[in-house]
Every structure is written in C-alpha cells, then in structure tokens.
Amino acid sequence: MDRSCVNCLKSFLLLLNFLCWLCGAFVVAFGEFQVMNSLFASLVTSFWPIFPANTLLVTGTIVTCVCYLGILGGFKENRCMVITFFVLLFVLMLVELAMACVFLVYSREINTYFEDDLMKSLVSYRDNTPKASKKLRDDFDAVQHLFECCGVNRPSDWGNNVPISCCTKDPCLAANYTIWDEGCVLKLRDWFAHNYRSTGSGVVTMFIIQFICLCISVPLFCHFSREGLGYQ
Template sequence: MDRSCVNCLKSFILFLNFLCWLCGAFVVAFGEFQMMHSKFMSLVTSFWPIFPANTLVVTGTIVTCVCYLGILGSFKENRCMLISFFFLLFVLMLVELAMACVFLVYSTKINTYFEDDLMKSLVSYRDGTPEATKKLIDDFDAVQSLFKCCGVHGSADWGDNVPISCCTSDPCNAVNFTTWDEGCVVKLRDWFAHNYRSTGAGVVTMFIIQFISMCISVPLFCHFSRQGLGYQ
C-alpha cells in the first residue's frame, strides 16, 4: 500500500471518527437536556431504558470515548490504539445490536413496566404515601396538564381525590370541575414511541459510521504493522 493510499484512508477514518464523535457529543448533550427539562422521569422507575435520556447519555458517552481513541490512533499511526479502537468499537456495536433486539422482543413487557410504574405513582399520589414526593406530584400534574389527560386509564383511577391538574378549564376554581376523559398511559406511550423513533434513527446512522470506521481500521493496522509503526 503506497503512502498516498494510506493518507487517504487516514483522512477518511479521521473524518468518520470525528463525525461520530460529534454525534456522540450531541447525543450526550441532548440526553442531559432531556433529563433536566423532562417532567416524566420520576414516574417511570422499574425499567430505566424506557426513559430515552438515560439511554442517550450512556450510549453517547461510550461512543465519544471510543471515537476519540480512533482519532488518536489514526492521527499518530499507532497500531496499539487502532486495535484497541477496533475491539472496543466491535463490542459497542454488539451491545447496540443486543439492545435493539431486547427492545424488539420485549416491547410488550416494556409497555407493561410502563403502565405499572404509572399506576404505582398514581396510587402514591392519591393515597399520600411516603413515596409521593413533591417531584412525583409535580411531574404527574405536569403530565396531565401537558397531555390533557387524567389518571392512567381515566379519571376513575383517582376515585374521590381527583387533582386540579385534571381540570379541562383554565383557571379552574370550581369544586366539582370537569375532567379529561382520556387516561395518560396511551398518550405517554405515543410520546415515548416518537422519542424512540428519533433516537433509533440516530443510532442507525452512528452504527453505519462505526461499521465503516471499523472496516477501514483493519487495512491501516496491517500497514502500520508491516512498517513497524505503532507503539511509540
């Protein structure tokens, strides 16, 4: 392999890894933004990947670290870094595939986790148990106000303790006010599904970039090996 071909491959893998690193950094920032501004995290606790922000932050952090290693390995022509990059990227891609399979196979069970968590939060709020923290109460009120829904399956879930956030009019000062008919579980599922579609499109894009980067790192590693480069 002549030097011009090596330089071309180096430039290409540097570009791909830098692009992937930027994507990973954006994913982390977007996940952190969701964590700070979302009103739903305290309502879903049993199965943490249900909440997209957690998955975004963890995945994005790993991607940025691995891609940075690939950038350094290509730039310094260091085969030790390149083989470490190849191995870590291969493991990361396997984890991404495994997570995708888990969500596909257990999509029904995930919906059950989602519904059960919401019901537990509602019972804590309604009965005033110690688990009913101010954040949980505020989050549930925010969900009902934002999505114009009441309870998990309907206002009957609240019994005689229907919160004012279920009121259909604004401002709502009446004692016997009118409530939203639809429960929140369906609307929240649709909201989460929309977020996962957007997240899934980003993950597929990163997966393609990672696969191409991994393929290019192999001939570069072989060339550096033959030239005796790699550990300085």
C-alpha cells in the same frame, strides 16, 4: 500499500470518527438536558432504559470515548490504539444490536413495566403515602396538564381524589370543573415511541458510520504493523 492510499484512508477514518464524536457529544448534551428537565423521571423507575435520557447519556458517553481513541490512533498512526479502537467499536456495535433486539422482543414487557410504574405513582399520589414526594406529584400533574389526560387508564383511577391538573380549562376556577376523559398511559406510550423512533434513526446513522470506520481500521492496522508503527 501506497502512501497516498494510506493518507486517504487515514483522512477518511479521522473525518468519520470526528463526525461520530460530534454526534456522541450532542447525544450526551441532549441526554443531560432531558435528565435535568424531564417531567417523567420520578414516574418510571423499574426499568430505566424506557426513560430515553438514560439511554442517550450512556450511549453518547461510550461513543465519544471510543471515537476519540480512533482519532488519536489514526492521527498518530499507532497500531495499538487502532486495534483497541477496532475491538471497542466492534463490542459497542454488538451492544447496540443487542439493545435493539431487547426492545424489539420485549416491547410488551416494557409496556407492562411502564404501566405498572405509572399506577404505583398514581396510588402514592392519590393515597398521599410517604413515597408521594413533591417531585412525584409535580411530575404527575405536569404530565396530565401537558398531555391533556387524567389517570393512568381512565379518570376513575383517582377515585374521589381527582387532582386539579385533570381540569380541561386553565386556569381552573369552578368548583365542579370538567376533567379530561382519556387516560395518560396511551398518550405517554405514543410520546415515548415517537422519541425512540427519532433516537433510532440517529442510532442507525451512527451504526453505519461505525461500520465504515470498522472496515477502514483493518487495512490501516495491517499497514501500521508492516511499517512497525506500534507503540510510539
């Protein structure tokens, strides 16, 4: 392969990996921000991937590590790093596809987990059980206030212990205050669906970049092998 062609492919690989690394670093930072500031972490516990921050954090960390290896391999023209990058990137892409299939095929089961977790949290809050921590109560109050909803499916889920966070006015001073008449589960599902659409578009873009990197790394590895650029 001509040296100018090798330099062109190497530069292109470095650029794409750097862009992918930046995307991964941003995803990690955004995931950390959501973990620290999320109002839903204590309400969804049975199936952690439906909490977007966890998915962003894990995916972003893996992507940054793999892309950093690709940058080093291309820059040092090291075939060992390049082939390791190729294998790890290929496995990462398979995992991304598998996760997409899981969310697509088991979307109903995920919704069931989601609703069951919310109902368990509501029962703990309503009955003031030992599991009803201050964090759980604050999160549920914040969800009802933010999404203007009450209960999981309907306000009657609360029985006679309707919290003041269901009040339609802020501040809520009246003794017999009016409450929101919609449950929170549908509004939260719509909110999560919107977040996953945004996350999904970013993942698709990253997947395309990763596929191009995968295609470029093959001819570069072959060239480095012929030139004996292995483990230096």
